[in-house]
Every structure is written in structure tokens, then in C-alpha cells.
Amino acid sequence: MRHGRWRFLAGALIPALVLHVVFVLSPYAQAFYLSLTDWTGVAGEAHFVGADNYRRLAGDSLFVDAVRNNALLLVVVPLVTIAIGLFLASMLHLGGRGGRRAVAGSGAYQIIYFFPQLLSLVVVAVLWSFVYNPNTGLLNGALRALGLGGMAASWLASPSLALPAVMAVLVWSSVGFYVVLFSAAIDGIPVELFEAAVLDGAGGWATFRNVTLPLVRDTVQVAFVYLGIAALDAFAVVQVMTVGPGGPDGATEVIGLSLYRNAFQYGKFGYASAMGVALFFATLTLAVFALRGGRRSTVEAS
């Protein structure tokens, strides 16, 4: 049996590891090295400059804007998406006894909610730039039609509205998936738990807090990680949709965009790699904390 065990492990791990090392780790390792050079990205030569690129980061005001915006995205997008997703998913189950039967039409809702997930982010961004157009766009048009013309705004060109407008697009495009995911998780909770809660006289909110939430915690945790990665990226939406892009005046700058601009437009590939490495460690730290925290609370709950 032992022999078979090692053979199985080798067969299971080695192909994926080879693929991983060749196509993922080796390019990344080179990028780490490049972050210590002045490589332009267009020629075969580079000079070692040590930590110079990293020292420049703090003085780069656009990069500082980008870090701030990414931090905001990282907090707001997952929270709002998961809140809306959980809300809608629980609503889908409010229809029946025990608070866990699907409402009428729940299948249709789940289909419609899922639509935006099926579009590439580039397409989503193109669509929304038409929605946000201040003069002919869908949003201002709808506001005016509802007699709320006073709320019409130049969404992507006002420094205070541009980032929330980007966040809204990211939330819009991801909520559907999480409604379906959370809805599935709620379906998996044994009915008896809901019935017991109802017998105890718990209201909708109490049932949600005491029954639903603890039992979908794992799913929520995975959602946080995935949404967090999406929020740290946000590159496609910002690049297609915003003024500048990244504007007005840095209001929607994200690290991905700074990095892209430096690597491909300014010929500062070494510097861009340093941004990437910094981003990598920041994300990794956050993820470790998030997962650690999550695990501990799971242990306490059980």
C-alpha cells in the first residue's frame, strides 16, 4: 500500500507542479529579479540598481493615490457585494414555511442576476461608460425621467463620484454570482434548524443572524478572497471607463494601471515590477490575515 501511495502522490502532484513552475513561478521569479534593475522592457540589457525602485515608490504621488484607491476598493467592493448577495439570497428563501422555501419566480431571478457575470469585464466597462454618459446616458436619463434631474451628475468626471461609480460597476457585475452561490449554501442548511428557530419565536433578522450566517460562513470567506483579488485588480474597468484613464486627476488610479503605464508606456519595466512585488506582498499579508482570522472563528463556532 505504501508504494501505491507514493506513486499516486507523484502522479497527482508532479504534472501540475511542472506546469506551475514552468509557466507561473519562473516568469514571476524573473519579475522579482527585474524589480531590482532598470530594465526598459524593450531591449535585452538591464542594470542592477538594488532597492532604488522601491525607494521611489513612496515619492510617486500617483502610486500613493493608487494604493489609497485600491485600499478603498478592497474594503467596499467585497463588503457591499456580499451584503447585497446575502440579502438577495435570503430574500429568495423567504417565501415558505420555516423561512427557507424559494419564493415564486426564484429561478427566473437567479438567471437574471447571473447575466453580468457572463460578460467580460471589458464589455461591462464599455456598457457602463454609455450608462454614465452625462448627456445621453442611461443613468442621468432615468433620473431625469423620474423627476430627479437634480441628482444627475457627471459621474465619471467628478473627483468625488468617479471612484464610487467604478465600485458600483464592480459590485453590479459580481453580485449575481454570489446570490446563486449563497442561495445554494442556504439551500444546504437543514430545514430543522430554521424550524427550530421559528419555534423559538425568532424573527427574520434573528434567524438570519443565528442560523443562516454562521452556516454559510465558509462560503462567505471564499467570496471575500475572490472579491478581494478582483478589487485589487480593477484594471480593466478603470482603464476602459474612467477619464484619463485613472482620473480625474488620479481619483480612480489603481495600482494595476500605474503598473501598466510604467511598464508599457514609460518603458520603466523594472520600476513597474517593483510595484508588482510590493502589491504581491501586501495582498499576501492581507490574505493570510483574512484566512487566519476566518479559520479561528470557524474553530470557535464548532
Add this chain to the structure above:
Amino acid sequence: MTLSVSPPRSSPSPPAPADDRPARAPRSVRTLPVHVAMLAWSVVTALPLLWAVVSSFKTDDEILNHPWSLPSTPQPGNWARAWTEASIGRYFFNSLVVVGGALALTMLLGSLVAYALARYEFRGNRIIYYTFVAAMFFPVFLALVPLFFVVQQLGLLGTYQGLILVYAAYAVPFTVFFLHAFFRSLPAEVAEAAFLDGCSHGAVFFRVMLPMARPGLVAVGIFNFLGLWNQYLLPLVLNPDPDRYVLAQGLAALSVSQGYRSDWSGLFAGLTIAMLPVLIAYVAFQRHIRAGMTAGAVK
């Protein structure tokens, strides 16, 4: 907490969509605000998409001057133009080949790794796990140029095989991350029973554990499909031959040329052509997808 193990085809019954009993008045009153909330989000979701579809039948002038109205005469020419100029059909086929191949490979490798790491204790287990997981947090475009050389050296530049391998390599980390937790949560007794029956390690995985993990596989499969289908940066660099363009590349070319020729209607038609098949496929398979995900939560 019962799990059917042996027949892999037995799909868990989908949740009853609605109660059969006639609705009592108080309940419909109670659910009214619920329906309002649900409907509101439907409108927010569907409206921009519908608008794009309607706009694809309008003239440029109508799109600019009457963004709200329906087309006075539908313009099928927009679709024809997008179809021929942007070769959407061919790109669609290319996307299908590449994403299909990569998805199969990703699921196979990802589930093997996740299972091996989740269910076997051995030295280096944690290190391998973190090596995979850490890769989720690095921005892909920094790897692009070095990656180009790797792919070129292997003689895989601009080939379906090359794209499939690279796509799979970049999708495996998330698959491992997702399925690792899933395999851990599966009960150990079933596997032990299978070992006692004389199954080999491979047979236990393919015949027992994989079917049990099917819901998780469906969920991560959807994640992966969507991610791979929308992949744009990797093909941009690794797939330079216009005949092998995937859909995202084709659409980008269309929207760039829109930027120079102001062909709004053509752009909307291209967007619609690109999204319709995916929508149709989702609507057709959504029962299976949701059934899979529903069962995914039963642990």
C-alpha cells in the same frame, strides 16, 4: 447528511421552486416588499444589457440622438458588419477550443493536487500548497514578457496547445485553493471503506472522492470558465496570429476601430453577438449548475 457515493450520475434533486399549496393572503402581503426588492435588482441588472441589444439594431444617428427610443427600422446590417469585419464566428470557435481544453486540464490537475494535499500528510505538503496559493496574488502582466520567452522556447507560441497549457497553469492555483477546503470537509469513512474493499489510491480518487466532490467541482468549474473565457492579457501576448484570436481579442479590435471610425452600432452588434451565446448556454444549463452548487453546500 447523507451522501450518495456510488452512482455518479444521481444529481441531487433541485429545490422545489415553489410551494404547491395555495398562497394564503397574509403571506403574499408579507412577500410583497421582497418581490419589490428582487424586481428592482432585476431591472438594474437587465436594463443595461437590454439597452445594448436594442442599440445594436439602431443607426448611429439614433444611438446618439435618441438613446431611449426603439429603432425606427431595425438595422440587421450592423450585425452583418460586426460578424464579417470582426470575424466573431471564428473567434468564438477559437475561444471554445482553448477554454474547453484549458478547463478540462485545469479541473483534472487542480482536483488531483487539491485532493492529494488535503487528504495525505507528507513532508512539504504545506510548502506545495502555499506555492500554489501565493500565485493568486501576483499581477499577471508582470509575468507577461518573461512568460512570452518561456512559451517561445517551448515552440508553443500562437498555438492552441500553448494557450491551453498557460491558461491551465494560471487557473490551477485558485482551483487548488477552492477544492482543498472542499476535500477536507468530505467524510473520511467512505474512503476508508473503499480502501478496505481493495481499491487503489487512484481508484479511490476517481471512483469515490471525485463523484463526492462533484458539487464543488461544478462551482469552481464555473469560476474557471468565466475567468478563462474573459482572459485578455494572456492571449494578447501569447497569441499574435489574427486567425487564432480569441473572442476577447476580437472584441478589443472592434472597439479600437470604433474609436477611429465612430461605428457605434457595429460595436453594440459585436457586443451582443459575443454575449448572446454565453447567455443562452447559461440559461440552458443553469438547472444543472445550480443543482451542483446547491449540493455543494451539503456537507
Add this chain to the structure above:
Amino acid sequence: MSPTRRTLIRTALTAGAAVPLLSACVTGGSDDDDPAAGNTGAKSADNPLGVKADAPLEVVIFKGGYGDEYAKHAETLYTQKYAGAKIDHKGLQKVGVALQPRFVANTPPDVVDNTGADRLDIAVLVGAKQVSDLTTLLDAPAFDDPSKKLRDTLLPGVVDDGTFDKVPRTLNFTYTVWGLWYSKKLFAAKGWAYPKTWDDMLALCATIKAAGIAPWTYQGKYPEYINDPLLSMAAKTGGLELVKAVDNLEPNAWKAPGLVSAAEAFAELAAKGYIMGGSEALSHTEAQAAWCQGKAAFIPCGSWLESEQKGVTPDGFDMVMGPVPSRTASDRLKQTAVQAASSESFLVPAKAKNPAGGMEYLRILFSKQSAKAFAESAGTLPAVAGATDGLTLSSGLSSVRDAVQAAGPETFTYRFRTWYAPLAKAVDDATGELVNKRITAAQWSERIQKAADGIAKDSSVQKYTR
């Protein structure tokens, strides 16, 4: 399952052998061997660049607003002359991303049209010694007039635009003039005259606004569009010295009175509400479409506007371009002076396999017959002198040609945009803030000066002077 495994194992083996080479490849590629070896022929009067007749040629063209038919036309002429040559033509949108690894790998194409939003930074390419010296091409006889050197058939300033540190590196195919565009029909119907001075402009804007039309709009999503008239106005006030001081990153160049007062002019335009509401969020296509629909009277743009708007311009709109008005009576340059520069940069990579063929291709492309065909199909001025002779020009293109003639020697261009891309970004951002009334003209010049000083101090940036 087994084929997948086998493929993987094969991949693994090849990869194992390849990995050590890879690191050498991205950063220390050897350039000892000459990639062009064996790809040159004997020079003769008919073949001044020494093309090897059967050497293959790879041409990469930016396929944007002008398409790539004109380039294919020149390729046909090339194969007529060298029947054995096989031409590999690629029309791309993302030129930079597609070509970057090929430059690093020392396997670039033979001719590149390095244009479009995703082009490679030319200053960086030149700094990395990736671009051939085009002197021999410029001194070769013109393709359809052997009595003249190629350099003498080009419009003024074209050679300079492609010169880096006194060496010609790129050759730009189109000639762009920047100004303010309006509809001749609309202005005739309302009895409005194109303003020559900024005071006249403000007076006219009041009239236009009273008529219920927005006086100005601009491509707000890309603030560089409104930069052009602002910087043009400053150049007219301060003369070429101001332009050079800016390009040479001289201390306090951006605090010159000419620049500050031009910034004040545009701040005033915004403050008086003469810019169409919502412009700040419109893309170039959206703003230009609104202007074509008569929602605004003026729009700043380069001379490509007419061809870009071909599909959406109403019949009889008669768009024409006028030079930016003078700010003061004591301006150094006349009001007719225009900002003009060549663009659509063609280059021959230094590591090309067939550089002689690449240059020969450019000699054919820059012939009068190719340029004329381009002017006809693209509706844009080529950089070749006299290419529009004998053609019936549209209203926009003829107004551009007239503007070039009226300007005579008084054309100018800023080079800092190509030399220092980060400075261009800082200027765009500041101007966007200025015309949205979020900063004053003084703050505008202050923050751009800071950005320029930062670049001047940065030893990692290669500097150019003019």
C-alpha cells in the same frame, strides 16, 4: 488522460532544458551576431539601399483610423520591383504589447508603424539602441524622382520630428495640424466670424451662448485635446523660445507669462460657462459627435478630425479648422502660426533581419504616388510635399492645407510629449483640473513645474535637448 500526461512530460523535459536559457534571454541577450547577415544585395543606381531581391520582408502596420490598405499598396509596389520577396504583413491595434517581446528577443520585424494608444515609447526604444539610423534612407534618391534626395521631398519639420540626439530614427508619414474646428455652414447661417483674438473669441462665445448653443466642447475623457489650443496660444505669445524652454526642462519654464496667461484664458472660458456641460466626461467620439450635431460650436482637434467623423457628419456641415486666436497684441508669432507635427512613426528596428528591405519599403511608401493615394483614401495630409497637388480636397482638408500655407515658416511643435511621457501625463491631469475650475492658472503652472523639475532631476530618465 494519457495523451495529456505525455504532453506534460514532454513539456517538462523541454522546460528543464530551457529554464537556464530563459533568464539569459530576458536580460542579457547577446547581440554579437548580426541578424541581417546575408540579407543585403549589391547597391546600384536602381537599388541605392542594397536590397537583396528575394529576402523576405515583415511589415507591421498600426491599423487604426486610416486602415492598412495604403501600406498594402506600397507592399504591392515593393513586390513589383522585387518579385522574389515574400512580404509578411500584419495590421495590428496593440502594436506595443505585440512587439515588445520581439524587440527583447532581438527578432523584431523589418518595418514598424509604431502608432496608436498602445505604441512603444519611442524615446525608450531609441535609448535602448533598438532603432536604426535612417540617414542613408534620407540621403537616398526619392523613389519616383531620382533627381532629389528623399529628405528634400518632405514637408518642413518632418525630419526633425523623428530626430533624437541629431540622428534621424523615425520617419513620420502623416502631417498633423492642430486648431479649432467649426461648421462653416453654421457660422455663415448665424453670421458669425471666426475670431482672430481671444477677446473676440470671448465676445463671440457670449453671442453663441445667447443663441442657445454651447460655445465649446472638448474630448474631456482625454484632457490632452484641450491642452493643444492652450499650449498653442502660449507658444504664440512667448514664441519659439518658450517652446524650447519647456522642451529643454529649463527651470521655471512653465511659469513663463505666456503659459500662465494662456491658462488664465482657458480658466476664464470655463468660468464663464462657455464649455458644454458634461464635456469633461465625454470620450473623443462622444464629444465630436455632439459637436457634429450642432450642440457646440467649437471643438479643439488635430487635422484627423474630418476622416474620423466621416460616418457621423451631417451632409453640408462643412467642417473647417482655424488657427488658435492670439492672446495679446504683442504676441511673438502671428495669429496664423499653427502647431504642426508629423505623426504615424515608421521605424526600422536595429536588429531587423532585412533592414535594407525595410528602408526600401519606406522609400516606396514615402514616394509621391503612394502619398497621393493615401491622401485620397484617408483624407489626411501626408508628410510628403505636394502630395495633394491636383486633388479635389474636402472642406476640412483644404482648410488644413490653407492653414499650413498661411503659416509659412511659423509652425511649431512641442517635443516633451514624446521625450517625457510622464510629464505629458502631469500636464494633461493639470489641464483637466484647470478647465473644470478645480485649480487656478497659478496652481496649474506650479504643479506642472514641479513635475518638470522632478523629471529634470531624475537621473534615470534620458534627456534630450533642442
